[in-house]
Amino acid sequence: MDEWTCHVCGKTRPDDKISVYSQTLILENVKIQQNVRYCNDNPECIEGAKHVEWLRGPAHYEMTKEGESNGGD
Numbered sequence: 042m043d044e045w046t047c048h049v050c051g052k053t054r055p056d057d058k059i060s061v062y063s064q065t066l067i068l069e070n071v072k073i074q075q076n077v078r079y080c081n082d083n084p085e086c087i088e089g090a091k092h093v094e095w096l097r098g099p100a101h102y103e104m105t106k107e108g109e110s111n112g113g114d
């Protein structure tokens with residue numbers, strides 16, 4: 042069974058107890074999707090997921106950069 046770490050309380054939980062709260066942030070004109078994992082059976086984590094915002098640094102989140110396609114020289 043898959044297990045995930047809750048980004049709010051830090052506990053490792055089975056897959057069916059973890060949900061993902063996706064938030065899109067604009068950082069220096071780059072859209073970044075932040076996926077916060079939280080325990081879906083813990084009201085504190087459900088609420089907390091909405092308020093997690095880079096508190097522990099971007100490295101802790103899965104990020105996808107979108108919309109920046111002007112590379113190449």
Ligand SMILES: [Zn+2]
Pocket residue numbers: 047048049050051052079080083086
């Ligand atoms: Zn949790």
